[in-house]
Amino acid sequence: MAPARMLLKKTDTLHRVLLVMRLMAGLALLLSPAVILLAGAWPVVALATLLAGRLVVYGGDDGSDQMLTIMSLTFAVALPLGLVDERIARAGVYFIGAQACLAYSAAGIAKLLSPDWRSGVAIRGILSTRTYGLKRVAVTVQRYPALALTLAVATVAFESTFLLAPVLPSVALLVLLAVAAMFHVSTAVAMGLNGFFWSFVATYPAVIFLNESVGALL
């Protein structure tokens, strides 16, 4: 066994256990008819597993874990209290929708301001690492620099557009969310960032809810 595996074996095992617990909480919510009970229970399980992971391990988390933590804490509070007053549950959903819009737009604007991203160098560099790249994808991007630039421009464009997500027409919003979901599928395959698909796509109903509510006000 490689030393890295040996040294991190305990935390590695704990990490897998926490992942499975979270998966079970999600499946229970999907499959059980007792939605009201689980609406209060699953965020608590999700939150407990996320915080346990953060408290015992040095680093290792990424933006997908952050979004899951924020979402779990918000719903752990807002959904049970939403049974007392529906407006509290609504506030929680608005908050998650707004966090998702903030996440994408901040990522897009930060990339737009970066010369590395505007030139396509960033994409080529990221995909050239073993950590986030696949050899076949890396070689293709190196062979066709225009492809790297196109990917960078497309990423910046769709991420930045989320700044307007609360006020977009419904069809435009659905197209944007579909593009974003496809982006997460591609980064899961090409970069191994599978966690982002689950945590960010899970926010889309909240983004739609936020958009519909803003639309009703305008």
Next chain:
Amino acid sequence: MRFLLLSGVGVWLSVWFAVSVAAQFSDRAGDLFPRSKRLGLIPLWTFFAPHPGVHDLHLLYRDRLRSGEVREPSYVPTIDSRRLRHSLWNPEKFRNKVLSDLADSLVEQYSHLVKEGRDVRVIMLSTSYLVMANLAMKMPRPAEVVARQFILARDKTFETSPAREVVFLSEFHRFDEGGR
């Protein structure tokens, strides 16, 4: 009661969102809430920007023999190659990320000490140094080896010319007498 609950949650979420927005512009916003920041509740959403990591950091080690001779560096495998199944189930990402974060942290702390003109040996007390040293010291040790040094080097694995660059060299650490 309902009004109090609604107001309380409303204020909490509003402050949280305001701090989240401010944190995208300045680290100081998150520093006001260190515990929340540590738990990942104050997000920084600038993924891979402005300067993304475009290198793989590798952990290597080299041995000093009883004769005083120093051997060529060897590689400590820390980055797992990815498979297609990792698109769905990728718990290994966590371990790779822990080691990558530790290596980045070590390089950053070392640069900071050099910049501040402080004694760089204090880095040996850092978590990242201790973990890296531990990993290197656990690699197989031939009988004639008396001390070991670890090295952090970076490259772009899939680049056409992946030139490797050394970014950190540790002290030589002696093995315990009789220790393996």
